[in-house]
Amino acid sequence: MFSGNDCRSRTSTKPALCETEAAELVDRVFGLKVSWIRPLPSYDDQNFHVCVSGNKGATKGADEYVLKITNAEDSQEPELIEAQTQAMMFLRTEGFPSATPYLTKHGNIMSLEPEAPGPGHKQYMVRLLTYLPGTPVAKVTANAQLFYEIGRLAASMDKALSEKFHHPSVKSLHRGQFIWNLANVPLLDQYLSALGQNKYRQVVEQVIEQFKGKVIPKLSSFRPCVNHGDLNDHNILVDSSSASQENPQYRVSGILDFSDMSYGYYVFEVAIAIMYMMIESPDPLSVGGHVLAGFESVVPLTAEERDALFLLVSGRFSQSLVVAAHTAQLYPENREYLMITAKTGWKHLMTMFEVGQEAVEKTWFETARTYTNHAPARQVDGCCGT
Numbered sequence: 001m002f003s004g005n006d007c008r009s010r011t012s013t014k015p016a017l018c019e020t021e022a023a024e025l026v027d028r029v030f031g032l033k034v035s036w037i038r039p040l041p042s043y044d045d046q047n048f049h050v051c052v053s054g055n056k057g058a059t060k061g062a063d064e065y066v067l068k069i070t071n072a073e074d075s076q077e078p079e080l081i082e083a084q085t086q087a088m089m090f091l092r093t094e095g096f097p098s099a100t101p102y103l104t105k106h107g108n109i110m111s112l113e114p115e116a117p118g119p120g121h122k123q124y125m126v127r128l129l130t131y132l133p134g135t136p137v138a139k140v141t142a143n144a145q146l147f148y149e150i151g152r153l154a155a156s157m158d159k160a161l162s163e164k165f166h167h168p169s170v171k172s173l174h175r176g177q178f179i180w181n182l183a184n185v186p187l188l189d190q191y192l193s194a195l196g197q198n199k200y201r202q203v204v205e206q207v208i209e210q211f212k213g214k215v216i217p218k219l220s221s222f223r224p225c226v227n228h229g230d231l232n233d234h235n236i237l238v239d240s241s242s243a244s245q246e247n248p249q250y251r252v253s254g255i256l257d258f259s260d261m262s263y264g265y266y267v268f269e270v271a272i273a274i275m276y277m278m279i280e281s282p283d284p285l286s287v288g289g290h291v292l293a294g295f296e297s298v299v300p301l302t303a304e305e306r307d308a309l310f311l312l313v314s315g316r317f318s319q320s321l322v323v324a325a326h327t328a329q330l331y332p333e334n335r336e337y338l339m340i341t342a343k344t345g346w347k348h349l350m351t352m353f354e355v356g357q358e359a360v361e362k363t364w365f366e367t368a369r370t371y372t373n374h375a376p377a378r379q380v381d382g383c384c385g386t
Contacts, residue, residue: 013072014331015046015115015124022048022067029113030128031105037067041234044071044327045259049131064131065102074259075112075125083169084258085109085127087226090165091255096157097237098255099129132254134237138280138340144290146238146250147277148371151294153252154231154269159299162225173226175262179323180229182268183219185211185315194325200346203353204318207311215311221304222265229260231269232276234340267305270295271312274364275320278313279341284348285360288313289367296368309364310357317349 017025023034032052040047048067070081086109091098101109115121137146179187186208195201237254274291278284292309295301301309320341328339352360 013122014044014334015069015071017046017069019048022046022050022069025069025113025126026050026052026067026128029104029111029126030102032102032128035063040066044331045069045074046071050128066099066129066131068127068129070125070127070259072115072122072124075123077172078110078112078125079169080172080175081110081125081127083167083172084261086167086169087161087165087261088129088258090167091157091160094160094164096153096160096255097132097253098258099132102128102130132237132256134239134253136234137236137238137277138233140238140240140248140250142277142280143247143250147287147290148294148297149250149252150231150236150273150277151270151291152297153236153255153294154228154273154291155266155295155298157228157255158225158266158269161228165226170226173261173263178260178262180260180319181227181262181264182271182312182315182319183216183264185319186216188318188322191322191326194329195322199350200321203350204322206353207314207318207349211311211315215308215315218304218308219265221302222267222308223302223305224263225266225269227260227262227264227269227272228255228258229262229264229269229272230257231255231273232341233280265305266299267301267308267312270301271309272316274309275313275316276341278348279344284344285351285355285363286367288360288364289370292364293368293371297371306361306365310352310361314349314352317345317352321345321349 019037019039023037026032026034026037032050035051035053037048037050040049046069048069050065050067052063052065074081085101088098089100089109092100103109104111110125110127112123113126114123137150140146175181177187178184188204188208192201192204195204235256236252237256238250239253240248241251270292273295274288277287277291281287288309292301324339324342328334
């Protein structure tokens with residue numbers, strides 16, 4: 001993902017390897033023979049689902065991977081990519097269902113590879129990550145139990161990273177102008193032209209101005225932590241631990257895409273999770289209370305953090321919708337994937353502002369309050385660590 005001042009220069013930084021080239025890359029860098037390979041959707045990196053054969057070093061059944069080829073811009077920050085990868089490895093040891101890297105032939109967790117032989121070509125950071133089973137939240141009919149689990153997952157993960165993750169590369173997660181950090185909602189000003197002149201732009205401008213006046217001055221009162229930063233409905237995989245189709249009980253089986261990690265605040269993570277869980281819900285305004293209840297079962301919010309929640313959720317909607325519109329202009333061939341959130345996102349953001357902050361917060365907080373004495377039974381088998 002890009003920072004606030006380099007968005008316009010990224011039209012040619014996304015990798016564009018064909019399947020044959022990607023398979024050759026797996027062989028050359030990791031020493032694995034590809035049985036089959038297929039592309040996976042991505043924002044500005046390139047991902048492939050890879051099945052390998054004759055892998056003597058893999059454990060039984062561990063023959064599927066994700067080949068992740070980082071865009072040329074982010075590949076220039078190896079320490080940042082190392083921090084993201086080390087965080088994934090750390091979380092795995094803590095019981096979270098995150099991927100781990102398959103080492104290169106030289107024993108490294110990643111490798112900087114040229115686009116093509118010879119000087120002057122772009123270079124991409126390449127990793128081969130374990131393939132995680134499960135179904136994206138976007139493809140299941142989510143219920144209150146799942147929203148609660150995701151809220152608890154978000155808090156547990158941030159807490160573990162902030163209290164126990166001490167790798168030297170972690171300092172690279174201070175990403176001042178990173179557009180996806182919620183503190184940087186005001187940076188959206190420079191991309192508003194992608195929206196044209198319409199009611200959507202007017203609402204985003206309102207979000208930005210209120211964010212500047214009501215959220216930015218309060219940041220120092222929020223509790224800092226390391227954020228995953230992108231717990232969206234495509235980055236969380238689940239499976240059902242219940243045979244009941246009427247009331248399935250979901251378990252988180254995978255956490256994907258750590259490329260938006262950065263230092264932020266606990267309240268940022270819950271706001272981001274609420275926003276993305278609203279996307280697929282037929283009753284989006286009710287979602288926040290369930291996610292909040294799960295989050296607060298691990299990390300209760302302070303009064304100042306709760307007061308900012310409405311604008312933080314609105315801010316993340318604005319980030320996602322504005323950046324997607326802008327990036328779709330840069331990568332029209334990837335427009336369908338880039339505009340996934342826009343299919344329902346604009347409607348949900350507009351509804352939030354039509355209903356108003358007071359009424360929306362009342363719904364969230366009253367729903368969360370009902371969990372005080374009736375919290376769902378904790379999942380102990382690989383959802384949220386210890």
